Amino acid sequence: MSLLKELKKLGFKLGLCDDPRRQQFNKIPDGYFYRNVFSPWHGEGYGQFAQYLKIAQSASVVSSDRCYILYALALQASNIDGHWYECGVYKGGTASMLASLFTRKKGREGKNNNNALHLFDTFEGMPETHPEKDLHQQGDFSDTSLTSVEKQVDTFISDTSIREFHKGIIPQTFKGLENHQIAFAHIDVDIYQAIIDCCDFIYPRLQPGGILVFDDYGFGSCPGAREAVDKFFTDKREIPLVLPTGQAIVYKMCG
Numbered sequence: 001m002s003l004l005k006e007l008k009k010l011g012f013k014l015g016l017c018d019d020p021r022r023q024q025f026n027k028i029p030d031g032y033f034y035r036n037v038f039s040p041w042h043g044e045g046y047g048q049f050a051q052y053l054k055i056a057q058s059a060s061v062v063s064s065d066r067c068y069i070l071y072a073l074a075l076q077a078s079n080i081d082g083h084w085y086e087c088g089v090y091k092g093g094t095a096s097m098l099a100s101l102f103t104r105k106k107g108r109e110g111k112n113n114n115n116a117l118h119l120f121d122t123f124e125g126m127p128e129t130h131p132e133k134d135l136h137q138q139g140d141f142s143d144t145s146l147t148s149v150e151k152q153v154d155t156f157i158s159d160t161s162i163r164e165f166h167k168g169i170i171p172q173t174f175k176g177l178e179n180h181q182i183a184f185a186h187i188d189v190d191i192y193q194a195i196i197d198c199c200d201f202i203y204p205r206l207q208p209g210g211i212l213v214f215d216d217y218g219f220g221s222c223p224g225a226r227e228a229v230d231k232f233f234t235d236k237r238e239i240p241l242v243l244p245t246g247q248a249i250v251y252k253m254c255g
């Protein structure tokens with residue numbers, strides 16, 4: 001008994017290699033994904049998500065469980081008419097996955113509209129951050145460039161007209177897009193003011209049933225992200241749903 005305790009203290013967990021309980025998972029589809037509970041974000045090499053995870057992981061700091069949430073919600077948003085936004089692109093990992101999913105949506109729709117995936121970033125690193133609200137510093141994430149991200153994203157799509165890059169500081173880069181109707185937005189900018197600015201612009205243009213995904217809501221490294229989301233939604237009808245991944249999601253209510 002004390003040996004087990006000692007092992008536990010050292011971080012080891014003792015279990016049967018051939019736990020007979022695992023056999024129950026052989027009877028249900030996708031048994032591979034059961035790690036106590038169904039966990040399809042372990043997408044490496046299995047299932048539909050695998051190819052999209054591979055695309056995201058080619059250039060992303062976003063973990064596979066968060067990529068899975070993004071993937072599933074983007075699929076859902078594929079049934080809503082409107083533009084897709086990603087604010088906070090960095091090296092283009094999640095943007096590449098979204099570009100690929102957006103291409104699939106366009107292919108399925110088979111109709112002509114001007115909806116596109118819009119990608120917003122300085123592509124030169126964080127702008128000025130809030131000294132009390134944010135832990136990130138100006139210049140974080142500066143090891144990227146617009147040229148390299150264009151190349152990265154375009155590797156995964158055949159029609160480059162489905163994506164539009166908006167280089168510069170949010171909210172200036174929203175200028176001229178006031179007529180947009182938005183179906184889906186991935187907000188991954190990490191800092192207080194940028195999140196407030198994204199919400200101010202995107203939320204009123206979000207279609208009923210449209211989805212917002214806040215990547216950084218629950219991360220201790222991004223305290224300003226949570227403060228901004230909480231502040232913005234205080235007087236809205238929607239309640240951000242906080243996930244164990246650290247993300248928060250909002251579905252726009254009808255009417």
Ligand SMILES: C[S@@+](CC[C@H](N)C(=O)[O-])C[C@H]1O[C@@H](n2cnc3c(N)ncnc32)[C@H](O)[C@@H]1O
Nearest residue numbers: 060061088090093094121122125169170189194
């Ligand atoms: C965590 S990174 C994005 C990660 C990316 N989605 C991925 O797949 O790895 C955050 C990005 O937000 C950008 N950013 C933060 N505030 C911004 C602002 N006001 N305007 C434009 N870009 C901003 C930074 O330049 C940085 O590239």
